[in-house]
Amino acid sequence: KQEVTQIPAALSVPEGENLVLNCSFTDSAIYNLQWFRQDPGKGLTSLLLIQSSQREQTSGRLNASLDKSSGRSTLYIAASQPGDSATYLCAVWPNAYSGAGSYQLTFGKGTKLSVIP
Amino acid sequence: NAGVTQTPKFRVLKTGQSMTLLCAQDMNHEYMYWYRQDPGMGLRLIHYSVGEGTTAKGEVPDGYNVSRLKKQNFLLGLESAAPSQTSVYFCASRDEEGAPTEAFFGQGTRLTVV
Numbered sequence: 413k414q415e416v417t418q419i420p421a422a423l424s425v426p427e428g429e430n431l432v433l434n435c436s437f438t439d440s441a442i443y444n445l446q447w448f449r450q451d452p453g454k455g456l457t458s459l460l461l462i463q464s465s466q467r468e469q470t471s472g473r474l475n476a477s478l479d480k481s482s483g484r485s486t487l488y489i490a491a492s493q494p495g496d497s498a499t500y501l502c503a504v505w506p507n508a509y510s511g512a513g514s515y516q517l518t519f520g521k522g523t524k525l526s527v528i529p
Numbered sequence: 530n531a532g533v534t535q536t537p538k539f540r541v542l543k544t545g546q547s548m549t550l551l552c553a554q555d556m557n558h559e560y561m562y563w564y565r566q567d568p569g570m571g572l573r574l575i576h577y578s579v580g581e582g583t584t585a586k587g588e589v590p591d592g593y594n595v596s597r598l599k600k601q602n603f604l605l606g607l608e609s610a611a612p613s614q615t616s617v618y619f620c621a622s623r624d625e626e627g628a629p630t631e632a633f634f635g636q637g638t639r640l641t642v643v
Contacts, residue, residue, distance in 0.1 A: 444630055455619060456634040463630075501572070503632065516587065517562065517621070517632055521571035 414439045416504055418520035425492055426528050433487040433523045435502035440480045447476050447487050448501040450522070456501065460487070492527045499524045531555050535620050535635035542610040542642045550605040550638050552620030558633075559625040561603040562587075563595060565616040566637075572619065578603055579625075610642045 415438045425431050435445070444463045448456040460469045460476040462485065468477040475488040485502060499522040506516075536551045552561065563575040574587030578597040592614060594606045603622075607614060617639050623632040 446632060448634075455636040456621075458631055458633065461631045503572075516574055516577065517623075518574075519564075519572040521569075 414442075414504060414506060414516075414518045416502060416518050416520040418500075418502060418523050420523060421521065422524040422526075424526040424528060427492060427494060429492050429527075430488070430490050431492055431525070433489070433500050433525070435485040435487070435520055437483045437485075437504050437518075439506060440483050441506050442480065442504045443506060445476075445478055445485050445502060445504045446517075447474075447485075448503065450499045450501060452498075459500075489525075492525075494527045494529050497525055497527050533620055533622055533633050533635040535618075535638050537638060538636065539639050540641070542607075542640065544610060544612060544642060546610050547606070547608050548610065548640075549607075550618055550620075550640075552603045552605070552622075552635060554601055554603075554620075554622040554633070556622060556624070556633065557600070558622035559600075560623050561597065562621040562632075563593070563603065563605045564619045564621065565589065566619060567616050575605065575618075610640075612642045614640065615642045616640060 417436045419434050446461045447459040450456050462469045462478040473490040478485045501522045503517045503519045533554045559580050562577045564572045566572050573589045576595040578584050581600040584595045596604045617637050619637050620635040621632050
């Protein structure tokens, strides 16, 4: 069974700092990995999708990397801003041909980020 | 550009009452999912569907039923609500493998069972 772990559970940084959020998964046979942002009381907003053949994806100040062999992904946020304060979730799903559960997205519990002005 | 729309956004039920949550997507996606989110537990999969007319159990299916009669809609039913079903429910959809497979989520339904 795929398990996804996000460390740390919470992080508080001063505005302007660069930071890294970590995501690890136990089964490296993934199809892709997706990072989401969730604001309090809101739904999930997709940030970046990394397909299994890729090593990283970038969008603005965000950069996500993927190392399938070690079962890890990182989300790098440059020059953090108070508006970046939210919970960040990563989700994986296994290769389509990996049998039972192959269609299921498995989530980590998230990292709650607070950027202090 | 609606994406994934959930109805209703909020609901309070009494124990034993029934209700149906509706999820509608306008992206012609094959796969649809229902999750519940609880503090400290993260997002847990209730049921999912890999196409019109198909459904399958996820991690926490007990007490829920689902139907996918039309490709664009995925319904989640609670036949006899219990306080343990107080949660925030999220619907998601994504395309099949071989196509862009980014998952899209609705804004959630906050359900309280008293």
